[in-house]
Amino acid sequence: MDAKTGSISGGCPFTGNGDMRDLLGRTNRDWWPDALQLDILTIEGRSADPMGEDYDYCEAFNALDYAAIKNDIKALMTDSQEWWPADYGHYGPFFIRMAWHAAGTYRTGDGRGGASSGQQRFAPLNSWPDNGNLDKARRLLWPIKKKYGKHISWADLFVLTGNMAIESMGGPVFGFGGGRKDVFEPEMVYWGTEEQWVDTGAETRIQPDEGKALENPLAAIQMGLIYVNPEGPGGNPHDAEGMARDMRETFARMAMNDEETVALTAGGHAFGKCHGAKPADTFGKAPEGEALHTMGFGWLTDPEEIGKGHITTSGIEGAWTPNPTEWGNDYFRLLFKYEYELTESPAGAKQWTPIDPEEADMAPDARDPSKKVPTIMTTADMALKRDPEYRKISERFRDDQAALDDAFARAWFKLTHRDMGPKIRYLGPDVPSEDLIWQDPIPAGTQQSESVVQAFADKVLDSGLSISSLVKAAWASASTYRNSDHRGGANGAHIRFDAIKNWAVNDPEELGPVLDKLDELRGDISLADAIVIAGSAAVEKAARDAGFDITVPVTIGRGDASEEHFDAESWEPLEPFADGFRNYLKTKAQVKTEDMLVDRANLLGLSIPEMTVLVGGLRVLGAVSKHAEHGTSIGVLTNRPGKLTNDFFTNLLDMGTLWEVVDESGDEEFVGRKRGDRSELWRATRTDLVFGSNSQLRAIAEVYAEDGNERKFVNDFVAAWTKVMDADRFDLTYAKYH
Template structure:
């Protein structure tokens, strides 16, 4: 379902406005720009010269894998392993690290080691995962700077599966740690854990965008059923929707459910209400070791995490086909766990099929299924997939291994960013493959041909911007590389002005072919040509940096459906926004700015320059505060802060900029335009660029910010 149909603004709320603890808390509706400057280098203890992606290349990969595998069966007294094997715990940690990814904005996932910090480290769904990370500390300590927490947590899941008998599909290193909470991620507006105030109606499809989980503090769905009420058929709908929002189809969803629950167990043998505070809330004496359990020993068979109790299979430390036999060969009835959670138990089962107790293998325990498991049996689509998996074990194992690889690598970006000896050779469509582009062509000759093409500055710049603006640093998707702007679905996006786009592409493509360049390179180069012409018209000679080598993707390389999530519903840089979201225009712009990896000053200078170049969507004149449109001048800022003007809001939500003396309307403006004069921080930046001595600085800074956007997806040169 698209965001407009959902009736919700498709970006975070609350995270953009002032927090209660900030100095601006007196003004709760004030625009908060902090997310544009999070993870400042000052917070990074490694220093500016440290490059993790280079450091990890010198890691002894085989030694690390061997140490992590050995850890699986090295049970510790302070947190003993179930059945002497930490496999289930490590799989859950890796899964919950990667599983927070959502397709809508690419945020979440395991690519940053964010599970170490609030709120994820204290989510109800992550109870006891602090123990898993503490168990991994000796490995992290040993390999130090060459091994990030982000890589280690995902690797632990892979090694857990391998130690339990699964041949994994592969693994890539290269995830760089962050050093504090991710303020840019909106996890929901609820004010209490497990709140569910994120739906417009009872329909699962009305889940608020960009969210994917059904409740605050959960990774996917409530294992007890929708709203905690068991109903496998209804839960199946919730599972399908939430996994779809995490980029998984029905077969991948079924495979992940079966493969995830083939090993390990759920823990609910006690009173969940007696658990101590979460890691973020415990006293200093606990040293961040949360959820102290007062039931019995507090661990082992007395462990309480989800509140559901029991294993899914007869052999929970072996990756086998037992999940299908247990689920499909038994009738199930609703029951309660010792902690009071809703779960399902077999109506009748032989002792030989019952899983052993985690401490004493001579004791048999009752297996269980969650409501989400029962959904795999009740829903006809999932049931058919489960039957096919059981009939072909090798197909199931391969499907699961691939789905697990996708789950744990989806947010890493293209395969060119993968590091290590276990990177699969196969190109997968969800990796957005792009072939290498030519580099030996005559760049200057192509620039001349573009300049003589008859295309306007606005057409050249707008097309290059539209091609590059899809990039999002959250999961390294989108961008100009691949020239996917000429393919479905991007060529038909309203935000890309299809008729103008086709005109420009039709003019540039033959020039690219004649020069032996890719169209992707030609589009970006054309934007630079337009900027150079505009700067010259403003009296400044400038050369826009350009590095060739982009390739052109094909339809066969493009997962068109998944690219729908990248469609801009608003773009303040080109003064475009869907009317339904007009009130959130600046929030949506800040959101896009953060995904592009830009700072607030870079956002400011780009907006001012784009307005001067006349690149507004549809050719509107809102914010074009100049009589020299098409020249790269600082006129937007000069006239924005000029007190010879006054500003008047219109009934249609736009604004008139009126000359105080004559009373005549000089220009019109959008909410985005005037925010750069009304917000105190943005006004300070605007005043810098309005100064008489900063005309050249404005052009220089604009070119630098522009080049940053054009090269955001050039992982080969960045």
């Protein structure tokens, strides 16, 4: 357990049966085998996006009548629909939950999840038990989406509506940034391997008595939940210690500290109610498994009764406060004013009810304001006064409304924007001016003349630094990028901070002197630019030494982040357990290393050919981690290292080589022997040999090994290299929108 955060270490993030299933877990096909399969129509990489390549969402959003859509959303809050009436005549709480659950899937482990692409519309998220009845919230928004069309994505609309809901009920809002572009198909995200949803008796993912920790990169405590089981760990309301543990662990994995956890819980529960009017067996299936004629609706009761007070979602029934559509501090006031007893909802869920509440502290009935009903707390709510650390924060917020206002507004903003990346990607008039540390702020860089850049590159190549060390330094800096939450990358030169420089994969004893030398030579060039310029100059020289006169494009203008604005702890999840591009594996895992290579390529936004050519090029350039489990230079299948040749592919596919497993490697290391005299030629890993054994990868490797395609290999490598070096240059691509 981490002494600072209370977090239970998840250990190796790649556990399971040892194949790609461990990176995908249960898929939509597993959950709904009879659902219409559209995969056959997405052949040859064709996108499901109907908007076309010419559609520029950022440009369209900037043309949005922002004031008008906010007014329309605000008006919708109290325009109760007969087919799904609003609790208390106000949809605000419902829309807050919709936005919260759209954003709350984000996890720091791999940066996946979150609100950025509107995934709540698709399976499996649209059918998670924790997202029960949010299908109705999204349909309530359809008239607004229809009206504003291409100018606002569903992803932005979810979050903007959540903000407007808070604002319309008097709550504090820190700001809003648009720019989330919709996708039109489910993203492939690992949500877990369990074969049951939480509401069918699945156990919690943390079992301390059994030595079971929450698996990385997962954050939710059970399959089908956004955070924790509100009834308690595994449904046990008496496990107070376990409830706080689960909350602390899951919220931490979603980038929230204790104060943010308390503020979000209390702020969110200041509004609305839980729904547990009837047992779960009185309503139908989740949307993805329902009959065709239900038109995408799920969790249905009798059509004549839909929305008439028989709603069941969590199974818990009741409001937290006596004023469910007004912002205030009643949540904490009631939590500490009363003792609570364990009761059971009409749906059979465990919940807590205040003992002998005063009538003024009772809530109105959601459908009949003339009636009064007791308020409730969930076991998760009770943790805010049962756990000593949570209680201190809760008591402070109880006594300081301004502190709660500020903490909730900031935590909500972080929740709904954490996966958007640098602030330059935020659009619209409500973007806050303040730079927040979790946004990884980077000062603007400076432009340098071509002659200055070339002079620096010449000095680097004359410095005695090797081609491999320069390439490795640039790759180490840029390949931290992940397109899931747009964190990392070369901009900012975060690689110079010890917390990242000292990652084993970076060979810090080699990287440190390289960075020192570049810092010494760079003059007015930022270190971030210097690292990329040096690496690219090394690639150019390696190509020249192989007989190819090419230019590696380099964009200038990166800035250097300050250590003051560097949150080292939040960067910890970016450290790779495995990096097949550098032939690095921390230790043998149950998931195949080639599967982890594919996962890493996906986070870098690479295509299969780009992944393939980068591996081949980095190998011959000697960009292999010395701290790989296999030792130095493994996979460098060339007799002329440091030259940008296609030797990796020609030697890998050479029919005169016989590959054998190195016995002690456990199927991770291989030796290539010459047929006949069986002399050793090469050493390689799974992430090397997969380009010869996998039929699809072999087909691409063969292209790069063919006579006459040597220049094509070099050109394709340079293009893929440049793509990675520039992956985080949002300061260039988004400048035109500001």
